[in-house]
Amino acid sequence: MITIENGRVLYGENLDSMNANVLIQDQEIVEVSQNVRQGKVIDAKGCIVAPAFINSHIHLGDSVAMDMGDGKPINEIVKPPFGIKHQILAKTPPDLMSNSMRESIWEMLRTGTTTFVDFREGGLEGIDILNEASEGIPIRKVVLGRHDSFLKSTPNPVIEVIVEELLESCDGIAPSGLGEINDSVASVIIETCERMKKLSAIHVAEYEQVQRDSVNFTGMSEVQRALNAGFNLLVHLTAPIKNDLKLLADYGVSVVCCPRSNGALAVGIPPVKQMFDLGVNLLLGTDNLMFNSPNLLREMEYTLKVTRGYYREYFPPREILKMATVNAGKALKLNIGSLEEGRLADVVIVEQMSHDPILSIINRTESKNIKGLITEGKLVCIK
């Protein structure tokens, strides 16, 4: 048993600030109250006790291509199969790839992230490289695979077999975008994921051109097509058109926003406030390691301020912290993301540097201010 005592706890799904102790038994939080105190005691005086962060979208493989391609058009950098990123990945030896991924995984732990969702290129071999890179590191990974056959005119029964094989080794499927695969491939992917109770995700409406192409070729926006196909997680939504946002809300799917990536690629700012006002469940991801560190503290601060700047009005910081915790826990159905009885104990303990604990995390926290990290009830030694 572990008790975290004397901290300011951000409790429950609303991240309510309260002075309390947190009792952890085995993997779970079993009590949050003022007087509980059993087992090993961690003194969190002067600290905030918050749910550990969930990075809902990352491409760890791109750790080998940091800051490459800056200034080039987005399709030249990341569009499969010939983008700069894909050329670099294709010629990187697996051991080099694995080592650089491993560094990025440790960087996530150092900045308070205990769960990440990776878009994993390279089929089964790509999944193996990530498994090797993360071996022995106390982080929870949600791996979404893909296969080059999705991009070619492969018969649907063959796609189905390939998807089944991938899903034996990973948590879901994530093709790059609807510009690269046709709608019938998307349907096979979704049907197979649903049958095997796995996740499906895809980049959607990342920039205006992909939306124009989608409408020109199919008469529908990428958002409409992704919703029709039945994907669980849509990533980006930087360039919605017509009634895309209303549709999102009607379908009740979750959207992963990656504002630093969109900023780096000069494609716009995701409509965080409009989606929030419509009731869309919003998550946060650091996206491509080429442009961004995998640091959700940085992502939260950028998201808060760019959203306020874009709309020229207040946006609540609590909702930004929820994007990196509570909302992601719900979307991924992992029993994480909030500190309350019965949840898995994924906890970050950080120094409190201002009177407002949520703004203290978003505006001021660096990795040096993280005083403790717990994953599934176990204290993590951060390298």
Ligand SMILES: [Zn+2]
């Ligand atoms: Zn991405």
